[in-house]
Every structure is written in structure tokens, then in C-alpha cells.
Amino acid sequence: MNNSNDNTKATYNQIDLKDRTAIEIGLCRKESIKEISVITRHDRSSIAREIKAGRTFLKGDYYCDNDCRDAEYCKKSHLCGDSSCHMYCATCSNDCHNYCSEYRSLKCPLPQKPPYVCNACHKRKYCQSDRYFYSAIKADQLSKKRRSEAHAGAKISDEDLKIVDKVVYDGIKKGQPLAHIISVHSDEIPVCKRTLYNYIDEKILRVRNIDLRRKASYKKRHKKHPNGIAKQSFRKGRTYVDFTAFMEDKSDSVVTEMDTVKGKKGSKACLFTMFLRRNSVMIIFIMEDGTQESILKCLDFLEVGLGLEVYKRLFGVLLTDNGAEFKDAEGIELTKEGIRRSRVYYCDPMASGQKGRLEKNHEYIRYVIPKGKTFTGYSSADITLLMNHINSTIRESLNNRSLYDVIPDDDKDMHKLMKLLNMEEIMPEDICLTPQLISPVPRLIRKAGRHHD
Structure with a gap:
């Protein structure tokens, strides 16, 4: 019958301070490494390595740090062949042991054999040779230092x-x-x-x-009282609760998020952004102003360019915030002829996280056009180039692929949209998301002045 309490069974857990204390006590009692291994339940080779790695070295007291028995009385010189040296070889910083045939060491050979330390040696107090002592506390400190150094620095060549x-x-x-x-x-x-x-x-x-x-850390956002926006008529039947109910039996891939990105305070020019959840593609339009008419102009452009049926499939469900530019719900949902082309829903006030994927993508825009900069002077071609660099960036969320990699070849709707908006893939090495990518064209301002003949 097997005895589960058999103390002779070795385990391979890491040696801790408790084990090291048992090792120190065992060494002072002149116990063998085998006996110590039984007590600590560690393998004998592990105990031997621990003793040699954790022991403390005390240098012996030798004449001129030379451990030869005859060093004090030795008068030999020029053993190394350097005739310009005026010192005796025994006191020279060079190691004369490599040259002298009469070298006899005073070092004690016992620390080279088990148990590798002098803890139990009765001559240790008077010995002038090199000595080794094992202290549990010092050995534990050395072990922690080794582990710390092992994890420091780069682990590559x-x-x-x-x-x-x-x-x-x-x-x-x-x-x-x-x-x-x-x-x-x-x-x-x-x-x-x-x-x-x-x-x-x-x-x-x-x-x-x-x-x-x-x-960079985000600033803490302060909540504002939402009742003013929440009760406005344009939200009736189009709240986020209504959106959740409508999407209950539908795929999230049919949703497109919408938002605007404002420029410098006082500047009218802004960006209109759309994010297709089906493949994470972001569309960006530049507008001279952030009015409802400008938003409808962009949506009408997409509807006419794609055709009503393709538009419905790509932009059939729209989710946006409560900005003034999106308050014309009927204009967003209906064509000029009054035909329904999509459904629009509004996030809860102060809850931008409900369309967080688009908000996250806005970071890429700010890499190129920092917050506080005006959008005036940028052309449609500039914004298309920015859109292509953003969409070509490889994402972890797409299993280390770009948005172009996840669009199927047979997705005719998306390819029609890409052709309409001049969307092209940028090679990974050429991706640039800094202000150097595009530069606004400065506006020429004529100053009134006197005319000189």
C-alpha cells in the first residue's frame, strides 16, 4: 500500500526561504546532502546547486593576496619574461602561478567537495584560507536578485x-x-x-x-443633464431603446454609425464620418459647414451614385448622436421623392459609447489633423487619401488584417461603394498617419489698402 505521507518522496517545487532555513540547519549539523534532500523533499542535485549558488564567499588572508605557501619569503622575479619589472613575482599583480613551477596553494580543497561550505568545520574561526558559508537569508536574497536580473533587459540578440x-x-x-x-x-x-x-x-x-x-490618459467626462435633448420630437420612435428593439432579430452588420468631427473653434468646415459595422470601413466627407443640408447632400450623393437598392442594403439602419446636424430625421430617412431609404436612430444623450467603434476610429483622423486645427483648406482628394490610409491600417480586431482584406471579392455592393468614393488600398509599408500626410492649402486673404500709381 502506498503511503501518501512518505517523506522520502521528492518534489520539484521552487526552493523557498523555509527550505533554505532547513538547508542551513542541516549543514550546521553536518548532515549530508542526501539527508537534507529527504527533509526538504527536494532532489539531491537541486540541493547541491542551491548550496553552491547561494553560498557566501570570504576571501582568505594571504600575503599580498598571493595564496602560495612560500609567497612571503619568495625572491623570484621576471618569471613572466618582463625584464623591466622591478617587483618580486610574489607581490606582482600578474598571476605568478601561471609561470612558477614551485607554486603550492594554501587554499583549502574541502569547499570543492560536498557539502561545498564551511558551516560545520571546526577550524572555520581560525582558518586563513578561502571560506564559503551558507546563510538562508542571504541565499534567499541572492535568489530574488538573480530572478530579477533574469527578467531585466531584452531577451533577444x-x-x-x-x-x-x-x-x-x-x-x-x-x-x-x-x-x-x-x-x-x-x-x-x-x-x-x-x-x-x-x-x-x-x-x-x-x-x-x-x-x-x-x-495619454483620457480626461474625466462630466455628465450633463440629458432631459432637454431626450424629450425633443425628432427622437420620437428613434431612441436607442427603439433601436435595440428593432435590431433584436437582425444582424449587427446592417448598422452604419454616423458622426461629425469638428475643427477649430469658430471654423465652419468639418468632417462627416460613417462607419459600416459589417466590415469596419470608415467613410469620410469634408463639408463646408456642419448643417443639416450638408449632411443630406452627402447622403443624397451616396444614394444617387449607388442606386436606391444598394443604398438600402449598405445604409438601411443608421445610428447617430443628437447633434443639430442630424435632427432632420425625415430628410435622412426619405428620398427627395418621399421613398424610405433608411431608418435613423439616436444614441442616448452623453452616451457616445453606444457608437463607440466610430468614436474610436476618430483617433486616426486626429493623428493626421490634431484637435484644434481647422479643416479649412483641405480638399476632397486630401480627405480621400486620409480615408484610404486609415482603412488600410492593419487592426488587431480584424485578426491582423486591414479592412480591404475582409471585404469579399463577391461583395458587389461594397466594391461599387469603393469605386464611387475612390477607395484604394495603401501598401502597409507606406501607411502614414501623421500631419505630414496631407497639408491644407492656405487661403489667400486680400487686405484692403491704398492704391499707388
């Missing part, structure tokens, strides 16, 4: 680290997200994203935390 540093630095300079860089250069980056963040935190790479946009 210097050559690989230089490649990683260059790839990440070049990508960040172009405004590319870290996930995009890792996906595109997976063959050159042998570490995961979390490890890259650790390298940046430890300043192993040239990129610093200040270069990473996502390292």
Missing part, C-alpha cells in the same frame, strides 16, 4: 534588437499604430506587443512613451 528598434522607430515616425507595425513586420519582430511596450518603458528602444498616442 543585439542584432535582432537593432532591427526591432529600426522597424518600430520608422513606423512610429509615420504615425503607424504599434499593432500595425507588428503585423506588417512579424518576421522581423520576434517579440509580442506587450514585450515591445516593456522595451519602450525600460528605454531599450529609441521610441519613448511620449511617442505613443495611446499612452
Whole structure:
């Protein structure tokens, strides 16, 4: 019958302070490594390695730090062949043991054999040779230090680290997200994203935390009283509760989120954005102003360019916020002839997270056109280029693919939309999400003045 309490059964758990204390006591009692292994329930080889790794070294008291028996009286010189040296070899900093045939060491040979320490030696107080002592507390401190050092620094070769540093630095300079860089250069980056963040935190790479946009913390948002907007007539039958009820038996892929991105305060120009949940494609229009008429003009352009049936399939369900530019619900839902082309629903007041995927995508716009900058001066071609770079960026949420990779070849509706909006894929290496991508054309302002003949 097997005895579950058999103390001789070895286990392979990590040696802790309790085990080290038992080792120290066993060494002082002159117990063998085998006897200590039975007490601690660790393998004998593990105990031996622990003793040698955790022991403390005390240097012996030798004449001029030379452990030869005859060092104090030795008058030999020039053993190394250096005739310009005027010192005796026994006192020279060079190791004369490599040259002298009469070298006899004073070092005690016992620490080279089990138990590898002098804890139980009766001569330890008077011995002048090199000595080793095992202390449980010091051994535990050394073990923790070794583990800490083992996890510090980069775990790749210097050559690989230089490649990683260059790839990440070049990508960040172009405004590319870290996930995009890792996906595109997976063959050159042998570490995961979390490890890259650790390298940046430890300043192993040239990129610093200040270069990473996502390292900035969000400001705390203050809630406002929502009753004013919630009771307005345009929301009747179109609230988020109504949206949830309508979508109960439908796929989330039929929904398109809408929003606007404002420019500099006092500037009328803004962006109208749409996000198709079916494939995460974002559409961006530039508008001279953020009025209801400008929104309807963009939607009418899509309807006419795609045809009513294709428009219904792509933009049949719209979800937006409560901005003044979206209050003309009937104009959004109906064609000029009064035919229904879509259904529009409004998020709860101060609940932008209900269309959070579009809000998240707005970050990419701000990489290129920072908040507080005017949209005046940007052309439709500029915004189309920005849209193409954003949609070509590789996303973790799409299993490290770009939006163009997830659009099926047989999706005729999407390909018709892409052709209408001049949507083209940008090569991963050429992705740029910095202000250098596009620059606004400065407006010419004529100043009134006197005419000189």
C-alpha cells in the first residue's frame, strides 16, 4: 500500500526561504546532502546547486593576496619574461602561478567537495584560507536578485534588437499604430506587443512613451443633464431603446454609425464620418459647414451614385448622436421623392459609447489633423487619401488584417461603394498617419489698402 505521507518522496517545487532555513540547519549539523534532500523533499542535485549558488564567499588572508605557501619569503622575479619589472613575482599583480613551477596553494580543497561550505568545520574561526558559508537569508536574497536580473533587459540578440528598434522607430515616425507595425513586420519582430511596450518603458528602444498616442490618459467626462435633448420630437420612435428593439432579430452588420468631427473653434468646415459595422470601413466627407443640408447632400450623393437598392442594403439602419446636424430625421430617412431609404436612430444623450467603434476610429483622423486645427483648406482628394490610409491600417480586431482584406471579392455592393468614393488600398509599408500626410492649402486673404500709381 502506498503511503501518501512518505517523506522520502521528492518534489520539484521552487526552493523557498523555509527550505533554505532547513538547508542551513542541516549543514550546521553536518548532515549530508542526501539527508537534507529527504527533509526538504527536494532532489539531491537541486540541493547541491542551491548550496553552491547561494553560498557566501570570504576571501582568505594571504600575503599580498598571493595564496602560495612560500609567497612571503619568495625572491623570484621576471618569471613572466618582463625584464623591466622591478617587483618580486610574489607581490606582482600578474598571476605568478601561471609561470612558477614551485607554486603550492594554501587554499583549502574541502569547499570543492560536498557539502561545498564551511558551516560545520571546526577550524572555520581560525582558518586563513578561502571560506564559503551558507546563510538562508542571504541565499534567499541572492535568489530574488538573480530572478530579477533574469527578467531585466531584452531577451533577444543585439542584432535582432537593432532591427526591432529600426522597424518600430520608422513606423512610429509615420504615425503607424504599434499593432500595425507588428503585423506588417512579424518576421522581423520576434517579440509580442506587450514585450515591445516593456522595451519602450525600460528605454531599450529609441521610441519613448511620449511617442505613443495611446499612452495619454483620457480626461474625466462630466455628465450633463440629458432631459432637454431626450424629450425633443425628432427622437420620437428613434431612441436607442427603439433601436435595440428593432435590431433584436437582425444582424449587427446592417448598422452604419454616423458622426461629425469638428475643427477649430469658430471654423465652419468639418468632417462627416460613417462607419459600416459589417466590415469596419470608415467613410469620410469634408463639408463646408456642419448643417443639416450638408449632411443630406452627402447622403443624397451616396444614394444617387449607388442606386436606391444598394443604398438600402449598405445604409438601411443608421445610428447617430443628437447633434443639430442630424435632427432632420425625415430628410435622412426619405428620398427627395418621399421613398424610405433608411431608418435613423439616436444614441442616448452623453452616451457616445453606444457608437463607440466610430468614436474610436476618430483617433486616426486626429493623428493626421490634431484637435484644434481647422479643416479649412483641405480638399476632397486630401480627405480621400486620409480615408484610404486609415482603412488600410492593419487592426488587431480584424485578426491582423486591414479592412480591404475582409471585404469579399463577391461583395458587389461594397466594391461599387469603393469605386464611387475612390477607395484604394495603401501598401502597409507606406501607411502614414501623421500631419505630414496631407497639408491644407492656405487661403489667400486680400487686405484692403491704398492704391499707388
